[in-house]
Amino acid sequence: MPKLDVLVLTGRTIEQGKGKEMGKLSKVYLDDVVQCNIDPQDMKTLKLKQNTNVKVTTNFGSVVLKAVKSPRAPHPKMIFISYGPWASMISDPRTNGTGMPSLKGIPAEIEPAPNERVLSLQELVNQLKMEA
Amino acid sequence: MAVITGVTCPVCGTFCDDIELIIENNVIVEARNACAMGAAKFLNYSAHRTKKPLIRKNGELVEVSMDEAVEKAAKILVDANYPLMYGWSNTSCEAIRTGLELGEEVGAVMDNTSTVCHGPSILSVQDVGIPSATLGQLRHRADLIIYWASNPWSAHPRHAERYTMFSDGRFEGSTWKSYLSRLRGVMSRKKIQRASNLVLKQDFCFTPQVEEGLPSSVHQKRRRTIVIDVRKTRTADAADCFFQVEPGTDYELLQALRVLVNDGELDVDEVAGIPIETLEQLADLLVNCKLGIIFFGLGLTMSKGKHRNIDAAINLTRDLNKRTKFLIMPMRGHYNVTGVNIVFTWQTGYPFAVDLSNGYPRYNPGETSAVDILSRDEADATMVIASDPVAHFPRAASKNIAKHPLIAIDPEVTPTTMLADVIIPPAFVGIEAEGTAYRMDHVPLPLKKVVEPPETCLSDQEILQRILQKVRELRRDMN
Ligand code: SF4
Secondary structure, eight states: OOOEEEEEEEEOOHHHHHHHHHOTTSHHHHHHHTEEEEOHHHHHHTTOOTTOEEEEEETTEEEEEEEEEOTTOOOTTEEEEESSHHHHTTOBOOOTTTTOOBOEEEEEEEEEOTTSOOOOHHHHHHHHHHHO | OEEEEEEOOSSBTTOOOOEEEEEETTEEEEEESOOHHHHHHHHHTTTTBOOSOEEEETTEEEEOOHHHHHHHHHHHHHHOSSEEEEEOTTSOHHHHHHHHHHHHHHTOEEEEGGGGTTHHHHHHHHHHOOOOOOHHHHHHHOSEEEEESOOHHHHSTTHHHHHSTTOOOSSSOOOHHHHHHHHHHHHHHHHHHHHHHHHHTSOOOOOOOOOSSSOGGGGSSSOEEEEEESSOOHHHHHSSEEEEOOTTOHHHHHHHHHHHHTTOOOOSSEETTEEHHHHHHHHHHHHHOSEEEEEEOHHHHSSTTTHHHHHHHHHHHHHHTTTSEEEEEEOOOBTTHHHHHHHHHHHHSOSSOEEOTTSSOEEOTTTSSHHHHHHTTOOSEEEEESOOHHHHSOHHHHHHHHHSOEEEEOSBOOHHHHHOSEEOOOOOBTTTBOEEEEOTTSOEEEEOOOSOOOTTOOOHHHHHHHHHHHHHHHHHHHO
16 A cells, blocks of 8 residues: 655634534534545545545554545645544644644654544544543 | 624634624524624534533433532542643633632642643743734734734634725725635636636646746735745635745744844745745835734644744744834634633733642643643543533543543533533523623623523533532531
8 A cells, every 4th residue: 555654734624613613513523524635646646536544643643534635735745634533633742841732744654544444433532531 | 583783703713793693582593794603603502512411420421410510520629639620712701710719729720722722822922022903903004914824714714804804994905806806817717727628628727827926916005915824725815925835944934034124144045945035025025014914823833843933923023113013913713712811810820721739820831731731641630611622632631531530511512521520511601691701812802692591501600600619618528
């Protein structure tokens, strides 16, 4: 399977913002926060089709997300994930003495994961409970 | 049917105060003037809410009375050695004040969501100060707007319409029309491209227009907007000019601009991926405006450099003030995150990450901040109010929230409430309960009560007051 070293950016999208106000169980929210926005050129390199699953791994964890062609391209070797429980699974907890974790520009590796599933919110919460 | 005007929107830091709500039978049926995010809240806030207090018994959440939930929450706080009380930016200043009293009573660490948004900006402001103004001043007078690492189109949807590029001020007008004509140009190019592709049956591409340096529109005599970001966001599409910086290089870019603004010379070809000639033109533009403003977002605080990026941005603003008038303002996220910093500072002397466990306030972000305390697994109980740290904190911190007793005061079902041992659902502040909140430019505005809450839901302030009372009773009994 092809792999690519990328930087992860997390942030707000209008869908995530709207979704969080409709409720964290709403379809609008859940559909948006599991998306991994990838540059179209990188999609080609990784031989990815729209909506296939990808695994993103950082030094702090890995998570399976849905690959989508970024509407805000070009941003080669940068992937964008909306703030939310899925993005938090791979973010950097180190705060460098400021209290602020590093939520943008986290080095990661991305690879296609056609045989892996995107976890549901309940499964993700259960995973945290198990790790506790 | 009732029409209520002048309602403030309890969603983002823009804190719009011109919302009109149509109410029928105690239900909001229409939200006029609100953006998609604001309307989503006013029209759907109740869709996934919890109405009755819940306690986890044998692994299952069961409904209990308010008294039982309050007693359980109070007991958890009294029994804990080092409780963390976190959240606060989505509630009223009045509730925050009561929360601080409770925190003092139980010796908690009090932290709010600015710790994971503009905490580094606050650290920087404490170091170097900040030249700022109200949004009203900027609406009327700012002729150069810079959104740096900030995407209001998605995070503060009406910011541009109310205060910057699309607002009609007294001395500076809206640039809506020029944006529309630019948009029409792009659309017609796309249409021609699609038609040519159909006719020629091949992929026909326009050669992209390569402009040397800055586009001519930034030299026009009107309000201009510049976006500086790592991605071409929707805000960038609407701006006159966009600079795409390489990730993690904002600090270099800010310092380079400082050199140029101070008439220094740089012996390099490019900085942060931008040619030096273009940067020189940008520096000229900054120096020659009448009143400029940098609105900066989390792209600066959350990436490499953190508060040092903000130091550089504020210092650039200071340098610019030797040549013209320039201001700077953080784009605060939640509607009352500014208020929580203000109330924390009144009561304890510090804006966030306040450790009250010694009986006096101690402030040392990096040590007394929520993510650090949780990552080191030091808090032996957590109370979360008006926030969802489990969704937004890194996994290393969230898993330790799950390890110890967790109280959630939140009307919505969230990853945090899904892990909680006690859930007390309050009335929604700004819809079912009133109070005060501070807009991002430190202007206090009232939160209105427009519908009645369910009978089982009290306001955040009342819930905290009851827990405080119970804590005092329990501690009296223990002595
Ligand atoms: S911009 Fe923010 S405050 Fe204004 S209506 Fe939209 S969400 Fe509400």
